[in-house]
Amino acid sequence: MTKIGEWVEVCTSDAIAPEEAMRFSHGERSFAIIRSLEGNFFAIDGHCSHEKVHLADGIVDGNIIECPKHFGTFDYRTGEARALPACVDLRRYEIKVDSNVVFIKI
Amino acid sequence: MKQERAMIVVGAGEAGTAAAVALRQGGWPGRVILIGSEATLPYERPPLSKGLLTEGEDSGPKFLITAQRLTELAIDYLAGVNVLSIDRATNTVSLQGGELLAYERLLLATGARPRTLGVPVDPECRMVTLRTYADAVAIRQTLRPGCGVVVIGGGFIGLEVAASAVSRGASVTVLEAGPRLLMRAVPASIAERIKAKHLDAGVRIELDATVAGIEAVEEQSLVSLADGRSFPADLVLVGVGAVPNVELAQAAGLAIEKGIAASDTLATSDPDIFTAGDCCSFPHRLYGERMRLEVWRNAWQQGAIAAANMLGLGSAYESVPWFWSDQYDETLQIAGIYSNSDAAINRDLGDKGQICFYLAPDGRLVAACGFGSLATISKDIRIAETMIGRRIRPDADALANPAIAIKSLAS
Known part of the structure; x- marks a missing residue:
């Protein structure tokens, strides 16, 4: 069982191309792991706060990830909702990369 | 004393x-008055044909805005109020109940209503259309395992209700007057995929089925076709399109063409009156024609553009039309608009779905229609949307080749 605040391995760092996102599930929870154009990794809650649509299927543009269904947008660095119909912020999670392996703190 | 002139919005949909x-x-310092004919907070309509019919419990409408937010924004929301007329000489609207309100600028977002069938219908029949939350509740209450539902019209509303009803255990028949489903909306190959999903789920589909009349027989309704066949039902859902609510504008002498006619800044023939959403027709720069769109995203985008122009910002509406529908566990997304003169390029993604791209005679990408799982199609449709807006001329062979990323064709 995972303890709160534990680092969990996600993938190798070459598994996500720049400006792409990946779905990562752990237990009952699901996350969107995003790699910026510059190559940095970020993690937020996987499902849009508007309806249960997974953000990893949406496009990444600049600091924004966009819901593939209704175009709500979030700043993936902070989880902040940026455009309607999304109006509730998402949680962001810490990420670290160690020896080309990406970890999320959940 | 002269009444302070407000920004008045008629219609509290998207x-x-x-x-x-x-x-x-946008900074309007005076009154903002939002007038809705339904006695609830503004709510989202897309779930009415989907989740609201299928979820275990009726969780009520999904509101677009909370009462608290309306208060914070100092928007005066008049719920359950009809506007009777517009007096353009005095810039006033008259409300049911006699009250007069003066406007600085007026927005008509009056929406559309379901088209009626145009055949004899016995008033005893349980025949419904779907537009409002109350309609959805009425449908929901009838859906129970084993009940018979006849859906007239193989368009999006009809098919979404069919999918929802069959998932609730109803026995569902769809009657479509045309030779195939979604005739004007999607290419034949995608219509076939959608039809296959419905047949797999146990929905019966009758094409070339022209309804001649509906009569009440004992506790049921009997839908008769022109060819003599008839279908009994506990509930008849009519989904044969919608007509724009133009009457208020028409009575005020505003220009009407396919809807309430607007310029590309969404101003009507009266510069103090704007229009947006399902009731609004406008010239689209990308397509060089006047159109009216009955789609969710267009409604809220036009609302925002109309508001900006009511405040004098002068921005044109030129967003690429975009539409989605859920059919079981798969999604249809359409960006842009195509016509018969455009070349269809099929990108076959196997069992996962397909995307059909349309190139105008000059090679410009004008539309993309995808069906499959959200993960399979949504990114490519979104990229195609930006390509359509930027008038990109992609290579047809590359579009057809699933090994070539659409993203690589975007510039």
């Missing part, structure tokens, strides 16, 4: 609500 919020956020 377009009207988005406009009211944008008027305040």
Whole structure:
């Protein structure tokens, strides 16, 4: 069982191309792991706060990830909702990369 | 004393609500009045044919805005109020009940209503259309395992209700007058995929089925076709399109063409009156023609643009039309608009779905229609949308080749 605040391995760092996102599930929870154009990794809650649509299927543009269904947008660095119909912020999670392996703190 | 002139929005759907919020956020210092004919907070309509019919419990409408947010934004929301007329000489609207309100600018976001069938229908029949939350509740209450539902019209509303009803255990028959489903909306190959999903789920589909009349027989309704066949039902859902609510505008002498006629800044023939959403027809720069769109995203985007222009910002509406529908566990997304003169390029993604691209005679990408899982199609449709807006001329062979990323064709 995972303890709160534990680092969990996600993938190798070459598994996500720049400006792409990946779905990562752990237990009952699901996350969107995003790699910026510059190559940095970020993690937020996987499902849009508007309806249960997974953000990893949406496009990444600049600091924004966009819901593939209704175009709500979030700043993936902070989880902040940026455009309607999304109006509730998402949680962001810490990420670290160690020896080309990406970890999320959940 | 002269009444303070307000920004008045008639219609509290997606377009009207988005406009009211944008008027305040855009800096209008005076009153913003949002007038809705239904006695609830503004709510989302897309779930009415989907989740609201299938979820275990009726969780009520999904509101577009909370009462608290309306208060914070100082939007005066008049719920359950009809506007009777517009007096353009005095810039006033008259409300049911006799009250007069003066407007600085007026937005007509009056929406559309379901088209009626145009055949004899016995008033005893349980025949419904779907537009409002109350309609959805009425449908929901009838759906129970084993009940018979006849859906007239193989368009999006009809098919979404069919999918929802069959998932609730109803026995569902769809009657479509045309030779195939979604005749004007999607290419034949995608219509076939959608039809296959429905047949797999146990929905019966009758094509070339022209309804001649509906009569009440004992506790049921009997839908008769022109060819003599008939179908008994506990519930008849009519989904044969919608007509724009133009009457208020028409009575005020505003220009009407396919809807309430607007310029590309969404101003009507009266510069103090704007229109947005399902009731609004406008010239689209990308397609060089006047169109009216009955789609969710257009409604709220136009609401925001109309609000900006009511405040004098002068921005044109030129967003690429975009539409989605859920059919079981798969999604249809359409960006852009195509016609018969455009070349269809099929990108076959096997069992996962397909995307059909349309190139105008000059090679410009004008539309993309995808069906499959959200993960399979949504990114490519979104990229195609930006390509359509930027008038990109992609290579047809590359579009057809699933090994070539659409993203690589975007510039």
